[in-house]
Amino acid sequence: MRRNSFWVASFTASVIIAIVLLVAGSPTVTANDQPSAANAEVKIDNFVFGPQTITVPVGATVTWTNKDDIPHTSVSTEGVFKSKVLDTDEKFSYTFTKAGTYSYYCTIHPKMTGKVVVQ
Amino acid sequence: MTDKNKDLIDQKLQDLNNDGVDRRGFLKCMAWAGTGLVWTMSGGIPTSRAFAKTNGKGAAKSGDFSFVQISDSHIGFNKPANPDVTATLQTAINKTNAMPHKPDFIIHTGDLSQLSKPSEFDTLDQVLKGASAKQIYFVPGEHDMLTDNGEQYLQRYGKGTKGSGWYSFDQKGVHFVGLVNVANLKAGGMGSLGHEQLEWLEDDLKGRSVSTPIVLFAHIPLWTIYPDWGWGTDDSEQALSYVKRFGSVTVLNGHIHQIMQKVEGKVSFHTAMSTAFPQPAPGTAPSAGPMKVPADQLQQVLGITDVNYLVSGRSLAVVDSPLADSGSSASGSGSGSGGR
Numbered sequence: 001m002r003r004n005s006f007w008v009a010s011f012t013a014s015v016i017i018a019i020v021l022l023v024a025g026s027p028t029v030t031a032n033d034q035p036s037a038a039n040a041e042v043k044i045d046n047f048v049f050g051p052q053t054i055t056v057p058v059g060a061t062v063t064w065t066n067k068d069d070i071p072h073t074s075v076s077t078e079g080v081f082k083s084k085v086l087d088t089d090e091k092f093s094y095t096f097t098k099a100g101t102y103s104y105y106c107t108i109h110p111k112m113t114g115k116v117v118v119q
Numbered sequence: 120m121t122d123k124n125k126d127l128i129d130q131k132l133q134d135l136n137n138d139g140v141d142r143r144g145f146l147k148c149m150a151w152a153g154t155g156l157v158w159t160m161s162g163g164i165p166t167s168r169a170f171a172k173t174n175g176k177g178a179a180k181s182g183d184f185s186f187v188q189i190s191d192s193h194i195g196f197n198k199p200a201n202p203d204v205t206a207t208l209q210t211a212i213n214k215t216n217a218m219p220h221k222p223d224f225i226i227h228t229g230d231l232s233q234l235s236k237p238s239e240f241d242t243l244d245q246v247l248k249g250a251s252a253k254q255i256y257f258v259p260g261e262h263d264m265l266t267d268n269g270e271q272y273l274q275r276y277g278k279g280t281k282g283s284g285w286y287s288f289d290q291k292g293v294h295f296v297g298l299v300n301v302a303n304l305k306a307g308g309m310g311s312l313g314h315e316q317l318e319w320l321e322d323d324l325k326g327r328s329v330s331t332p333i334v335l336f337a338h339i340p341l342w343t344i345y346p347d348w349g350w351g352t353d354d355s356e357q358a359l360s361y362v363k364r365f366g367s368v369t370v371l372n373g374h375i376h377q378i379m380q381k382v383e384g385k386v387s388f389h390t391a392m393s394t395a396f397p398q399p400a401p402g403t404a405p406s407a408g409p410m411k412v413p414a415d416q417l418q419q420v421l422g423i424t425d426v427n428y429l430v431s432g433r434s435l436a437v438v439d440s441p442l443a444d445s446g447s448s449a450s451g452s453g454s455g456s457g458g459r
Binding site for chain 1: 265408
């Protein structure tokens with residue numbers, strides 16, 4: 001449940017940010033509107049990418065850490081990025097230099113999916 | 120095994136005999152607390168041979184044979200759920216070697232390794248060398264194809280196979296098909312066989328007599344057990360449509376590290392225990408990750424599957440045994456008898 005409400009919250013947050021951007025009518029955002037710090041973390045825990053959708057500014061580096069006893073991967077569905085196999089506590093980082101929505105999944109457990117929104 | 124249990128089995132076998140050879144595709148399933156043994160018969164087995172064998176009685180008819188399924192060895196795994204998976208695989212092999220009826224061969228239904236490392240495959244090979252059954256058939260699990268699209272797996276275990284490692288063979292009139300449903304998995308999906316393999320399967324089965332017993336084996340279940348955890352195969356329906364016309368079809372899978380079974384028409388589905396660690400029953404835990412049980416109970420939730428083919432009934436009996444022998448208090452499989 002907690003995860004769901006968190007997901008809803010982060011989804012709502014990104015919608016609000018999108019609206020703010022639209023209202024501003026300008027591609028530049030002020031510091032206050034920055035979605036998050038330049039670097040972001042995604043934890044892989046209990047076969048879930050958390051948060052499932054993460055919103056970051058252009059240039060941000062996202063780091064995935066596998067907290068499970070089972071190996072996982074983080075691989076872009078569009079072939080943009082591809083981690084090696086992450087065993088327990090191993091990490092993978094990727095820096096997003098272009099705005100867009102990046103879907104990814106675990107190639108070992110394809111039910112595990114996530115999104116990085118870069119804006 | 121208590122006398123009471125034995126009586127129960129005899130009664131069930133009697134029921135099966137009475138049902139005769141019309142093979143209406145029913146399932147009799149019993150589990151005994153105390154032994155942790157689950158015993159399944161499908162397709163109307165007309166004799167009590169499977170049980171008699173375990174007592175060392177009963178005359179084998181020529182053409183009868185048996186094989187052992189082992190699964191999910193995960194060599195290289197070293198987390199609390201089982202710090203020594205090599206030892207438990209060794210126990211499984213010892214148990215196989217000690218069977219009163221020598222299995223003709225072994226089928227390993229994948230996840231040989233934890234991380235597809237050469238050293239893990241080496242260790243597996245070392246342990247399997249000790250098996251008295253010299254012929255071992257493999258299909259890969261997703262853990263065996265982690266690094267190189269399965270190239271290493273194919274070189275070691277898939278010589279002469281098609282595509283990502285599928286193949287078929289015949290043993291004393293039974294047709295066996297090893298399928299691969301762990302390659303090229305799509306985001307959001309479950310296991311997948313893919314178009315090329317399905318075409319091959321259709322072709323492989325074409326022209327075979329409906330009375331030929333068929334055994335399909337693959338790593339991920341070929342029936343949908345729990346989609347939330349990816350416990351199923353997206354295009355298994357199509358594969359199963361090719362076997363519907365056969366009189367006896369047995370589907371053997373691994374991946375979920377626990378026994379599950381069902382019968383649909385003349386097709387009986389069965390998943391095996393792991394030799395490495397147990398996984399939770401569907402939906403009973405936050406995820407499908409390894410389940411930690413007290414160390415003294417581990418060997419009751421790991422095990423092997425013994426499959427007996429009875430030429431007289433053209434059907435297969437599947438018997439699961441935990442690594443630990445009976446008599447302990449815990450049981451992973453409940454009690455009483457299952458139904459159709």
